[in-house]
Amino acid sequence: MSGLSxxxxxxxxxxxxxxxxxALNVPHxxxxxxxxxxxxxxxxxxxxxxxxEEPTSGRIVIDDEDITAVPTHKRNLGMVFQSLxxxxxxxxxxxxxxxLRIRGAxxxxxxxxxxxxxxxxxxxGFADRPVAKLSGGQRQRVAIARAxxxxxxxxxxxxxxxxxxxxxxxxxxxxxxxxxxxxxxxxIVVTHDQREAxxxxxxxxxxxxxxxxxxxxxxEIYRKPADAFVADFIGSTNLLPVSADSAGRATVxxxxxxxxxxxxxxxxxxxxxxxxxxxLTAPGNGAIDGTVTFVRDLGGTIETFVEAGGKTIIAVxxxxxxxxxxxxxxxxxxLPPESCVVLKS
Amino acid sequence: MRREAPRSIGDYTPLFFPALMLIVFFVVPFSxxxxxxxxxxxxxxxxxxxxVFDNYARFLSTFFGSVLGFSLMLAVLxxxxxxxxxxxxxxxxxxxxxxxxxxxxxxxxSVLSLxxxxxxxxxxxxxxxxxxxxxxxxxxxxxxxxxxxLPGFGAVLTGMVYQALPYTILVLYPALVRLxxxxxxxxxxxxxxxxxxxxxxxxxxxRNTLVATLIMVFVFALxxxxxxxxxxxxSQWTLSVLITDQAIYQSNMPFAAAMAVFLVLMSLALVGLxxxxxxxxxxx
Numbered sequence: 001m002s003g004l005s006x007x008x009x010x011x012x013x014x015x016x017x018x019x020x021x022x023a024l025n026v027p028h029x030x031x032x033x034x035x036x037x038x039x040x041x042x043x044x045x046x047x048x049x050x051x052x053e054e055p056t057s058g059r060i061v062i063d064d065e066d067i068t069a070v071p072t073h074k075r076n077l078g079m080v081f082q083s084l085x086x087x088x089x090x091x092x093x094x095x096x097x098x099x100l101r102i103r104g105a106x107x108x109x110x111x112x113x114x115x116x117x118x119x120x121x122x123x124x125g126f127a128d129r130p131v132a133k134l135s136g137g138q139r140q141r142v143a144i145a146r147a148x149x150x151x152x153x154x155x156x157x158x159x160x161x162x163x164x165x166x167x168x169x170x171x172x173x174x175x176x177x178x179x180x181x182x183x184x185x186x187x188i189v190v191t192h193d194q195r196e197a198x199x200x201x202x203x204x205x206x207x208x209x210x211x212x213x214x215x216x217x218x219x220e221i222y223r224k225p226a227d228a229f230v231a232d233f234i235g236s237t238n239l240l241p242v243s244a245d246s247a248g249r250a251t252v253x254x255x256x257x258x259x260x261x262x263x264x265x266x267x268x269x270x271x272x273x274x275x276x277x278x279x280l281t282a283p284g285n286g287a288i289d290g291t292v293t294f295v296r297d298l299g300g301t302i303e304t305f306v307e308a309g310g311k312t313i314i315a316v317x318x319x320x321x322x323x324x325x326x327x328x329x330x331x332x333x334x335l336p337p338e339s340c341v342v343l344k345s
Numbered sequence: 346m347r348r349e350a351p352r353s354i355g356d357y358t359p360l361f362f363p364a365l366m367l368i369v370f371f372v373v374p375f376s377x378x379x380x381x382x383x384x385x386x387x388x389x390x391x392x393x394x395x396x397v398f399d400n401y402a403r404f405l406s407t408f409f410g411s412v413l414g415f416s417l418m419l420a421v422l423x424x425x426x427x428x429x430x431x432x433x434x435x436x437x438x439x440x441x442x443x444x445x446x447x448x449x450x451x452x453x454x455s456v457l458s459l460x461x462x463x464x465x466x467x468x469x470x471x472x473x474x475x476x477x478x479x480x481x482x483x484x485x486x487x488x489x490x491x492x493x494x495l496p497g498f499g500a501v502l503t504g505m506v507y508q509a510l511p512y513t514i515l516v517l518y519p520a521l522v523r524l525x526x527x528x529x530x531x532x533x534x535x536x537x538x539x540x541x542x543x544x545x546x547x548x549x550x551x552r553n554t555l556v557a558t559l560i561m562v563f564v565f566a567l568x569x570x571x572x573x574x575x576x577x578x579x580s581q582w583t584l585s586v587l588i589t590d591q592a593i594y595q596s597n598m599p600f601a602a603a604m605a606v607f608l609v610l611m612s613l614a615l616v617g618l619x620x621x622x623x624x625x626x627x628x629x
Contacts, residue, residue: 072534
């Protein structure tokens with residue numbers, strides 16, 4: 001298979017399993033985001049793909065070639081580090097040309113490729129500048145250009161945007177995604193920022209405690225989270241217990257929701273409902289009874305916190321959709337069955 | 346944080362004490378020495394106040410010139426050997442676990458507690474024919490009979506490198522600990538083998554530290570006068586040995602002072618040259 005394939009990768013540090021039996025297939029040209037909280041093993045996994053760590057067991061295969069035992073400098077990959085790791089003693093051009101120099105490319109070829117890459121990252125004419133004189137965003141781009149100089153078969157980025165301010169980060173995300181699509185290069189980005197993952201990725205891999213919790217397209221991850229961990233990590237969500245009543249209907253906080261089916265065999269589970277899917281109506285009529293405890297008007301959206309049966313449910317709507325509600329008001333909560341995702345326990 | 350530049354005399358008060366110490370223990374003795382170097386020797390007593398260039402003239406003979414050359418060469422060689430051994434060693438040390446690092450550093454510090462005399466005699470025993478390390482080589486079968494490795498140039502060099510090495514490592518250690526390990530990893534992902542990455546990335550990133558360390562060990566080795574006497578032949582005696590000899594045994598203070606002044610000037614010139622070369626390479 002063309003692309004990257006991770007076969008049952010495990011990495012142990014002493015007794016601690018940083019990465020636990022990870023298996024993943026990444027088709028050629030895919031943009032993958034490894035997403036998870038800190039300490040979930042995503043960076044360790046990326047470093048193993050780069051060859052900077054050795055897996056305890058498992059195999060890493062690129063384009064049908066087993067590279068598990070191949071040292072980093074022979075893997076032909078480009079990597080952008082969290083610290084960017086630009087060489088402080090070299091100019092922008094020499095930084096970008098470093099890998100070409102190692103391969104013994106001629107001066108003219110180096111020059112040509114550097115100019116090409118500088119144009120690609122929108123910094124033409126920067127070749128002779130010292131790295132120390134660049135702004136954060138420019139350093140970021142230079143690090144990307146340096147990693148791409150040899151047209152690697154795999155492009156790895158370890159939390160590349162973490163040093164940038166919020167606005168610059170958003171534009172760099174879009175830029176990186178466009179660059180990746182233009183080059184059609186298989187790319188793996190480690191991030192803990194779910195917005196970043198949603199912006200860029202074809203395939204989001206949510207990791208927790210060293211395991212892959214879910215690997216799917218961004219929208220699917222958001223709409224159909226596999227378990228409570230994923231639902232909670234991606235965006236905000238309402239996690240509510242659901243049980244079957246005597247008639248076998250699925251019941252949430254005392255109200256039956258028709259059209260929602262529990263997994264066969266179980267009488268208890270939990271569901272995830274996104275705040276924007278929660279509707280508020282007048283009490284009664286089969287809706288869940290609740291009391292408004294807090295209203296947050298953010299201008300673009302209004303978040304309403306409703307307490308029902310000891311749980312706080314958050315509902316988000318635009319000011320146009322949301323009827324005026326006040327703290328202390330009784331409301332009815334309607335959960336549309338098609339928006340309720342029953343989670344694996 | 347930027348601080349205001351001192352404006353009144355009062356703002357300089359913290360500098361008074363170090364300045365005083367520097368004047369009392371460096372400027373005054375050094376000026377005295379320069380003055381003495383122009384005095385005339387009095388064979389009956391100590392020296393007579395005068396202003397002659399005889400002492401410097403005598404120094405410009407081939408004998409003392411070659412001793413000066415040898416001293417500078419030895420100090421440079423010691424500095425280069427120390428860097429060549431200490432730099433890779435310290436680099437690898439910083440890659441070890443905290444515990445291993447501590448043990449090594451404590452051992453190195455304990456070497457510092459040895460005096461030059463003890464180091465000299467320890468090495469003279471190790472290099473001797475009767476009890477030296479060649480006996481071990483004979484026992485292993487690598488040599489047919491034990492051999493004396495001293496007096497000789499190799500013995501002097503070994504002793505001085507041994508003495509200066511802990512200082513070199515302790516000066517390099519903080520800089521190498523602070524070095525961003527991802528620089529090396531980045532070089533490896535760009536296709537450089539670990540050894541190549543070390544020379545391409547770590548060495549240039551630490552060039553200023555390396556130049557500073559080189560100068561420190563050079564100055565340190567230049568002042569060494571016991572080890573050449575214990576481990577070397579008279580032809581391997583450094584200028585420091587001759588200065589001691591002239592000042593203490595020949596009672597020729599003016600000549601000893603002239604040699605000392607010359608040594609200081611030469612080493613200052615060499616240090617200046619090193620800095621100049623370092624700066625030019627940095628700019629280029």
